[in-house]
Every structure is written in C-alpha cells, then in structure tokens.
Amino acid sequence: MRLGIGIFGMQSVPQRPDHHAKLYRDLLDDAELAESLGFDSIWLSEHHFWFDGYCPADLVAAGAILGRTSKLGVGTAVMLLPMHPAQKVGKEATTLSRLGEGRLSLGVALGYREPEFDGFGIRRKDRGKLMDALLPPLADACAAAEPAVPLYVGVATAVAAQRAGRLGLPLFADSTMNPAELREMLAAYDAARESAGMPAPATHALQRDVFVTDDPERDWAMLFPELRYMRRQYGSWSFPQSNGESVSAYRERLEADIEAKLKNLIFGRPEDVAARLREFEALGFELIVCRSQFGNLPRAGLHRAMEGLGSLAG
C-alpha cells in the first residue's frame, strides 16, 4: 500500500486568513516534510473564483513542489478537467513529467460548482460530454509523455465509474463513499470495462479523510472547526440554498450533511488507522491519498498528524 498526503487546497480561511504567499511557502515546506517522512506522494486540489482563494492552478503549484523535492510524487486530486483546454493540460503534464523525472500523476474529475463553469463560458450541463471528449486525448498525451503520466479518473458515483471503465482508466475514488458503496461502484466499473473489452488497470486510487492522533480529545477540538468549514463549503456548492428556503433551514441541511460525511472520517491512533486503511486496500485500492489538511489547520497540528501517518508510510 502506498500512502499519499493531502489534500492541499491552499485556502485562506476566515478563521485563519493567512496570506497566500505564506500558504504556498508552507506548502513547499510541507512537501519537504512529506518527502522526509516517506510518503509516496502529495496531492493538490482545485477550485475557481472562491473568496478564500482556493488553488485555481494545481499544476503550477505541482511544478513548484517538483522543483523543491527530489523523490516525492505530486498529483492532482482532482483537476476539474471540463474547465480546461485538454491540449494545455497535456502539454503541462508532459513538461512536468520530464522536468520532475516521472513524479507527476493526474487525477481528473467533472467539477460541479456552477460559477466556475460559467466563469470560463462553459455550460455546466455539458460537463459529461466535455469529459467524454477530453479524456481520450488526455489519456493519449499522458501515455506518450516521457516518462508516462499516471492518469486517474475521479469518481463519486457508479455512473461516473462506468465512464472510466469504458476507457479502462484507473479510478480515483472520492472520500465520501463507504466500503459498501465502493464495492458497488467497482462492480459498475468492471462491468463497463469488460463490455468495452478493456484490460483491468494495475491499481485504483482512493481518497480518504484520515487524521492520525495520539491525543484524540486535544486534536478533535483543533480539527472540528476546520472540518466543519470544509464540509459546509463543499455542501453549499453541491446543494445550494433553494428558493424560499430559510437560512436556518438551510443551515440545518448543511449540518446534517456534515454529520453524514463524518461517518467516513478515519480519526484515531496510528495502529487503528492502519487497520482501517488495510480494509480499503483489500477492496483494490493500492494507493490511498489521505486528507489530513482541512481548511487551514494550525501548522503544529498538521505536522503531528503527518508524522503519525508517516510512521505507517515510511
């Protein structure tokens, strides 16, 4: 099992509004720490036009990390492919793979937040069609790069898994699925892959919220406000307030979503976390990208969690 660390969104959150120059300097320091702790890779994510400055250019940040480190893998978890020109992504990945000596991986997915599509003049409803059109040429560009760039397709549903299955591309499974849902999604993937006559990929990747602690009480008090911020943000993007819905009713809906998603968080001591991760490895996920950064955690807290998780990676 390979362990990745993430997911770095580079957010200057209201509760800790660091300047982005500091956030990116911290990112490069965190990457060096991840490399020294023996992590397989570090992972970035992407959103556009959000008030906290969520990273809109994950490949640029990946370039900086590749320059700072020498062994660590760097990946996107995930790039919102329908918003990008495929040729641009292919070129950037090719260049970074050569200059980073084969350490770049790409995870790509649909995206969902309407103002992001609209900012680029794209209809959100076209995102599936765009994905179908963009994935094959990008897969070709990734395969032709020297060294080749591993390309994973981010999925949160069985329908999305079927799209990846038809192309025989490995999955990057979202953190919100439980083991039963993951099994169902993998079955849909395999059925689509087999009927398209594609061979099984060597591995799939899984994204998971994971926080290793030696003091659950102390760390929960630090972690929960950041987790809550992150979940409310993603919740508000996935299901916006509906017409006529009161703010209080909407907040209740967001809180219920936080409760539901918390069920998938792996929070505990190193040996307990290791046992949980092995369950997911057994499902077919050889690469597990652990999200220990939520919002913008205090540095010392994030580093403690990385060191704890790193003891399982190294």
Next chain:
Amino acid sequence: MRLGLGPLDVDSVSPRDLHALAEAAVEASFDCVWVGGTGGTLVAAALVAQWVPVRVGAVVEVGTYHPLHLAEDIAVADLTCSGRLEVMLRPADVDADVLEEHLEVLGLALSGAHLQWNGKHLRVPARLADNGPVPERLALNPRPMQPAVPVWVLGRPAPRGLPELMFSPADVTSAELLTGAGNHAGYFVVDASTPDEVRAAGRRLAGPLRMPDFPAWVNE
C-alpha cells in the same frame, strides 16, 4: 539595464541541463532565467524558481486559452516564488480584436478588479442561460504577490515603467546591446545554450551593462 538568460526551451530541455543552465545564470549574475516553448512554460517557471534565488520569466501564448486560466496560472506561479515572476506574452494567430479582448481581460483580472466584461468575443462572467444564477462579477483569487507582475507583449513597446525587453544571441557584445538601447533602459535576454556560454556571457555583459563607467581592465 537588466540581463536575462533564455528563453530555455521547455519542450526539449532535460532536467539536468535546465538545472545546470539555471545555476550558471545565478553564478554569472543574471537577473532572470526565462523559459519558452509551445506550452507548459508557467509550470516550468514555477519549478525553476525553486532552484534559483533570482527572478524567473515565462514566454506564454495569449489569445487561444481563456484569459482567466492564464491569470490564474500567473497568480499561483507568482505566489509560489514569492513574487519573482515575469511574463512575456506571445500573441497567438488570432484576429486582432480577439487578442485585444484577451489582453484587456487578463490585465483586469491580474489587477484584482471585480470583473464584469461584455465584449464581442468574451463575456465574464458568461452568465449563460443554461447555467443557474451566478454572481454578476467575479474576481481572480488568489491574486499575484506582486502588485503588478511585469508583463510584456512580444512585438509591442514595453508597458510604462518597464524596460524594453530584447532577445539577443549568446555572442552579442555589450557595445551592441548599449547601442540598441540608446539612452533608454534595456532588458536583454541572452540565448546562451551551455553553462560555459552562460558564464562567459555574464562575465562579458553584466558589468558594462550595469555601469556606464565600467573599467575595461576588469575583464582583460
């Protein structure tokens, strides 16, 4: 007067050669290491910036991709190197009015404006009928670290406040460059292709370009 190295071609350069050239540029007191090529130059500049303490430049095509992508890439590249980025825009083969709109929107976005653009070719935000209600304006976030990232456009005079930038061959002499600049501030980007060439060009050019009374015996 300023001295740059490049543009180094990211389409073909090996990481080992790129590293050696960038280090030689720093040793020879170049102000900036420039990268060029058919794409991926901003990601490469972000990478090279981690190898050198000096500035980095990227030659980037403008007019094909959405200018907001370009603005986002520039902002993050500038932040990852703590404000050391420079950009040379190379106009794509598009209609003149398309190019002008791309340049306008890019400039507005980089300035941090709360943007609303209704042009002939671009509308930002697009506010497409098929999309749900979206805000009337959008802003680039994060913004670059520098209040104004130096941005030149190939084939056009330098923007106000920036020196004229000229690409020159490796074997150029300081006298030729100074004649080219006249009495104006010049920024010369020298296309040296080996570390030895880089060091030689730096030794030959850096002193005379920086000081009008540079003593000739120093380089004898």
